[in-house]
Amino acid sequence: MTGAADWWYVGSYTFTxxxxxxxxxxxxxxxxxxxxxxxxxxxxxxxxSYDFTAVSVLAANGSVTTTETLTGGGESxxxxxxxxxxxxxxxxxxxDGDFSSHTELHSTFTQxxxxxxxxxWQADLTIVITSSGTVVTGSVSxxxxxxxxxxxxxxxxxxxxxxxxxxxxxxxxxNDWTSDTTASDGYDYHGAWSDVYANGTLTSSSSVTNHIWxxxxxxxxxxxxxxxxxLDADGNPVTVTTSxxxxxxxxxxxxxxxxxxxFATMEFSKSQPGSYAGAKPGGNAAMSEPWLxxxxxxxxxxxxxxxxxxxxxxxxxxxxIVLCSGPGQIVGGAGGLVVGxxxxxxxxxPPSQRLGQPPLWVQMPRCAACHNPVIMGGxxxxxxxxxxxxxxxxxxxxxxxxxxxxxxxxxxxxxGVLVMIVSGAATAGGNPAGALxxxxxxxxxxxxxxxxxxxxxxxxxxxxxxxxxxxPQDAAALREAAAILGGMGGGGGNAGGGVRDFLRNRRDYxxxxxxxxTQEEAAAIARAEGFGFEIGRRGGSRFENARNSVVIGRDSxxxxxxxxxxxAEEIQHGLDRVTRQGSRARLRGLTNEQFHAExxxxxxxxxxxxxxxxxxxxxxxxxxxxxxxLRR
Amino acid sequence: xxxxxxLEIDCGTxxxxxSEEFTWDLFPVVDPTKTLHLLEDGLPKIGARxxxxxxxxxxxxxxxxxxxxxxxxxxxxxxxxxxxLKSRYGSMWKDTSLYADTHIKGIVxxxxxxxxxxxxxxxxxxxxxxxxx
Numbered sequence: 179m180t181g182a183a184d185w186w187y188v189g190s191y192t193f194t195x196x197x198x199x200x201x202x203x204x205x206x207x208x209x210x211x212x213x214x215x216x217x218x219x220x221x222x223x224x225x226x227s228y229d230f231t232a233v234s235v236l237a238a239n240g241s242v243t244t245t246e247t248l249t250g251g252g253e254s255x256x257x258x259x260x261x262x263x264x265x266x267x268x269x270x271x272x273x274d275g276d277f278s279s280h281t282e283l284h285s286t287f288t289q290x291x292x293x294x295x296x297x298x299w300q301a302d303l304t305i306v307i308t309s310s311g312t313v314v315t316g317s318v319s320x321x322x323x324x325x326x327x328x329x330x331x332x333x334x335x336x337x338x339x340x341x342x343x344x345x346x347x348x349x350x351x352x353n354d355w356t357s358d359t360t361a362s363d364g365y366d367y368h369g370a371w372s373d374v375y376a377n378g379t380l381t382s383s384s385s386v387t388n389h390i391w392x393x394x395x396x397x398x399x400x401x402x403x404x405x406x407x408x409l410d411a412d413g414n415p416v417t418v419t420t421s422x423x424x425x426x427x428x429x430x431x432x433x434x435x436x437x438x439x440x441f442a443t444m445e446f447s448k449s450q451p452g453s454y455a456g457a458k459p460g461g462n463a464a465m466s467e468p469w470l471x472x473x474x475x476x477x478x479x480x481x482x483x484x485x486x487x488x489x490x491x492x493x494x495x496x497x498x499i500v501l502c503s504g505p506g507q508i509v510g511g512a513g514g515l516v517v518g519x520x521x522x523x524x525x526x527x528p529p530s531q532r533l534g535q536p537p538l539w540v541q542m543p544r545c546a547a548c549h550n551p552v553i554m555g556g557x558x559x560x561x562x563x564x565x566x567x568x569x570x571x572x573x574x575x576x577x578x579x580x581x582x583x584x585x586x587x588x589x590x591x592x593x594g595v596l597v598m599i600v601s602g603a604a605t606a607g608g609n610p611a612g613a614l615x616x617x618x619x620x621x622x623x624x625x626x627x628x629x630x631x632x633x634x635x636x637x638x639x640x641x642x643x644x645x646x647x648x649x650p651q652d653a654a655a656l657r658e659a660a661a662i663l664g665g666m667g668g669g670g671g672n673a674g675g676g677v678r679d680f681l682r683n684r685r686d687y688x689x690x691x692x693x694x695x696t697q698e699e700a701a702a703i704a705r706a707e708g709f710g711f712e713i714g715r716r717g718g719s720r721f722e723n724a725r726n727s728v729v730i731g732r733d734s735x736x737x738x739x740x741x742x743x744x745x746a747e748e749i750q751h752g753l754d755r756v757t758r759q760g761s762r763a764r765l766r767g768l769t770n771e772q773f774h775a776e777x778x779x780x781x782x783x784x785x786x787x788x789x790x791x792x793x794x795x796x797x798x799x800x801x802x803x804x805x806x807x808l809r810r
Numbered sequence: 811x812x813x814x815x816x817l818e819i820d821c822g823t824x825x826x827x828x829s830e831e832f833t834w835d836l837f838p839v840v841d842p843t844k845t846l847h848l849l850e851d852g853l854p855k856i857g858a859r860x861x862x863x864x865x866x867x868x869x870x871x872x873x874x875x876x877x878x879x880x881x882x883x884x885x886x887x888x889x890x891x892x893x894x895l896k897s898r899y900g901s902m903w904k905d906t907s908l909y910a911d912t913h914i915k916g917i918v919x920x921x922x923x924x925x926x927x928x929x930x931x932x933x934x935x936x937x938x939x940x941x942x943x
Contacts, residue, residue, distance in 0.1 A: 422874065424822070425820075427822075428818065428819060430818070432815055434814065715831050715835040722837070723842070724845075729835065751884065755888075760889035763885060770885040774884065774885075
């Protein structure tokens with residue numbers, strides 16, 4: 179018997195959609211409308227054919243063997259296309275007495291999508307049917323290819339205005355914005371598959387490669403302005419206008435290729451009743467029970483995970499599966515391991531290492547060299563809980579700082595202490611400290627205050643404070659006098675504008691010393707101290723704890739070079755972290771200028787001890803001059 | 811399997827009309843511990859492992875509240891905790907960095923600047939790493 183067949187198909191469709199809508203909002207004056215249109219079209223065609231022959235042979239013993247051959251193949255193709263576009267529009271007007279606003283919104287979009295696909299297949303099979311079964315040989319295979327691309331472009335823009343007016347004022351604002359989005363996606367798909375029949379087995383294989391790529395770009399801009407007019411005391415209009423704008427854009431793209439392939443083999447076989455697909459560990463006989471059994475009390479070696487046998491009826495619980503039951507499986511676990519139990523033969527933990535609250539004084543990590551407290555990760559004493567602060571101060575080596583800090587915890591900052599002392603000194607009535615102050619003379623108090631603010635001798639004032647036991651009302655009543663004294667004593671401890679500018683504008687370093695080095699040289703010096711070296715953004719240098727680096731502001735460079743004085747200051751800031759000089763200075767009530775005077779003094783001390791070898795005699799002289807100016 | 815994501819961010823202008831700055835140094839707006847993987851110019855280090863929420867490209871500009879006479883002093887920097895510094899001074903700058911959103915993670919393969927239409931922009935190429943969570 180022979181035969182043949184052919185088939186084919188051809189088809190297409192087109193779909194167009196238009197929409198338009200307009201409505202009015204009765205709640206407030208406004209209207210909007212939108213319009214969009216889409217056109218889809220697709221076409222596909224394919225064809226295929228096959229031929230077959232079948233021959234049956236009757237043997238002498240009566241058996242019949244039928245052999246069929248089948249050959250065929252086909253292919254199909256198609257396309258899909260989409261175009262769309264539209265816009266939305268909206269306006270809104272509102273007015274209510276002195277207020278009116280107008281808002282508009284516009285947006286548009288376009289989109290396109292193109293896709294193509296092709297596929298094919300072919301078969302070449304021989305089927306032999308006998309009384310004992312059917313055997314198929316040959317193969318069937320096919321492939322698919324598809325690709326497509328889509329784009330989407332959207333643009334939106336809007337504007338809003340509002341104005342408010344009253345009898346003595348008026349204001350208006352204007353905002354406009356735009357946004358743009360462009361996206362594209364593409365894909366390229368290739369897949370192939372085949373089934374091969376041979377000797378009663380079927381082998382299937384397939385492979386796929388799919389390449390996808392695309393991008394998305396967005397951008398937005400916004401501009402605003404606000405204007406308001408009021409009348410001043412003379413009735414003249416004063417108008418203030420502010421405006422600004424911002425723009426932002428982002429884009430991303432992707433490009434991925436996925437590949438996968440493999441094979442699966444299926445064997446034609448019949449299962450034999452009663453057999454298991456497994457064997458007893460270490461043996462060759464089929465198991466008569468599952469490997470993990472809850473059967474009780476048979477130390478056969480089959481049931482436990484670790485093969486040493488589960489406990490017998492007298493040695494453990496029955497009916498459960500036991501992990502790590504035998505000696506030698508866990509060190510010290512002769513009879514199994516209990517969470518939280520000290521292993522046999524091991525000493526118990528000392529009390530300080532057990533869970534619970536350790537003694538107060540062992541909580542604070544301290545520097546191995548100076549024994550001062552170290553606050554891990556940076557920060558100040560203020561960040562610590564009160565008990566920690568007390569612990570830190572107790573261990574601190576400088577007792578005046580301790581007392582200052584303790585007063586601070588008690589609600590009295592160092593500056594307040596000074597004010598109260600001076601206030602008490604000015605009381606001159608029954609208060610020993612006040613009498614002492616006036617006996618010492620007005621000028622001495624003034625000088626002492628100035629000196630305290632410039633140099634801070636907290637221990638001296640703390641001794642005054644401890645001696646005199648001043649009543650709070652005395653301090654409150656005479657605070658004004660202290661303020662007067664403070665003003666005479668040099669402006670409340672603040673240095674002049676020139677020095678402040680010097681500290682804020684590091685470029686002034688170049689006016690004090692032209693000594694410079696390359697960034698590589700500066701990095702090597704910082705590295706020798708165990709620090710990194712980095713260039714920060716404009717405006718300001720510092721020592722950065724998180725990066726453990728000296729950071730020189732970009733504006734501080736001159737022709738790419740680093741000023742030696744500035745490098746020395748930032749290195750000293752880094753060295754000062756160990757003893758928490760910044761936090762101490764704040765606790766002591768130092769100003770920024772006083773703090774830096776001490777920083778430079780520590781640089782001089784370090785230089786005398788053999789450090790800061792890169793500083794020249796001219797640099798040292800400049801540092802001394804800066805200290806004088808900062809102390810002034 | 812390769813999986814490449816390319817991200818770009820333009821250098822804009824700040825509230826003062828000045829060009830924004832690509833930098834690792836976002837202090838005191840962003841905790842410095844969050845920018846340890848950035849280079850001096852704000853680009854991420856090659857090989858850095860990026861997870862959602864991380865800064866991809868550091869960028870900052872002055873806000874309308876910037877006051878050159880009110881910048882943090884060295885005493886502030888060395889004695890105040892970061893959150894206090896941010897509270898006092900952070901409003902003077904705007905962090906305009908590019909951050910990795912919830913879908914962006916991987917290993918930094920390339921990071922560079924390019925100029926397009928007269929504008930500088932940073933480009934970062936990430937390769938997806940299944941071990942990045």
